[in-house]
Amino acid sequence: MDYATLTIEEIKNGYRYDEVEKAYVCNYCGRRFDEGQVFPMGDRFYVPEYAAREHIAAEHDGALKKLIEGGAKYNTFTDTQKELLGLFAQGLSDNEIAAKLGVKASTVRHQKFTFREKAKQAKYYLAVYDEVFGEGGARKADDIVDIPNTATMLDDRYVITEKERERILRSEFESMNPLRLRHYPLKAKKQVVVLSEVAKLFEFGRTYTEAETREMLGAVYGDYSMLRRYLVDYGFMGRTKDGSEYWLK
Structure with a gap:
C-alpha cells in the first residue's frame, strides 16, 4: 500500500x-x-x-x-501507546483504562493529551508541506522517488531523485522490456532502484510459488536467488518460512 x-x-x-x-x-x-x-x-x-x-x-x-x-515505517507508536489506543477505541473511561493497565487515571489523561497535541502538530505539518510541495507549490514532492512503505532500512540509500532513478535504470539494465539486468550493483542506492523496478513484475495480492518466482527472476538475471533474497531483505516481498511461497508486500 x-x-x-x-x-x-x-x-x-x-x-x-x-x-x-x-x-x-x-x-x-x-x-x-x-x-x-x-x-x-x-x-x-x-x-x-x-x-x-x-x-x-x-x-x-x-x-x-x-x-x-501496521503502517510499517510510518508507525512510530510504542507498544504501550498501541494498547492505549485500542482501549480508547473501545470507549472505556480513563478510570477503567487506568484500572486495566495498573496506572493512575492522570497518566491516561496525560497520554490522551499527548495524542491530541501530536495530531495538531501533524495537521500543521501537512499544511506547510502541501503549501511547499503540493499543487502550485515551489517544488513538487515527486522530485524525490517515494520510499516503499515496507522498507526495512531507512537511510540515505532511499534519497533518490527522479533523474537519478532514470540514470540508474539506463546504466544497470540492458533491456527494460523485457526486463533484463546487466549486473547487480554494489552501491545500496542503485540496489534500491533496481529492486523497485524488479518488484513491479509481481502483482499485488497474488501469491507465487517458489518455481514461479524463480522463473520470473531468472528471466531478469542469472543469479535469481540473490535477487530474490534482496527483494525480501529490503522489504519488497514477503515469503513463507519454508520459502515455498512469495508475494509482493
Missing part, C-alpha cells in the same frame, strides 16, 4: 475506490469488489463498498487494528 497516493479517509477505511477499474480495492491484500456485482458473505449479500468493509472486518480484524499495528 502506497500511503502517498491515498487520502486520509481511504487510509482510515482500509479500502479505496479505483476510478479506472470501477472497483473498491482493499488496501491490505488488493482484493477487488467490482461495481455492478453483489458479494455473498456468510448468509448475506453485499454491494461492493459494503462488501469491502465486511472483508476488512473479517479478514483483517478491522481497519482500526491495522492502522494501530
